[in-house]
């Protein structure tokens with residue numbers, strides 16, 4: 001087992017709660033399109049509690065992506081979360 005090093009703290013864009021990076025989901029928005037972080041560009045974090053609160057979550061996503069396409073975000077988000085669980 002590897003030793004635990006200092007873990008980076010990040011802030012959830014929805015509730016503003018701080019948590020270690022591993023407990024947050026890293027997302028990004030490119031041209032109004034939501035995706036998991038690709039390693040390039042601006043990214044943001046959401047905590048797992050907010051991921052279950054659709055309304056709050058969508059507000060945060062619309063703010064981050066500067067787009068109002070709620071259905072698109074919601075579908076995409078579910079895809080991203082499901083993918084995360086597989087790996």
Ligand SMILES: [Zn+2]
Pocket residue numbers: 012013014015016017046047048049050
């Ligand atoms: Zn949150």
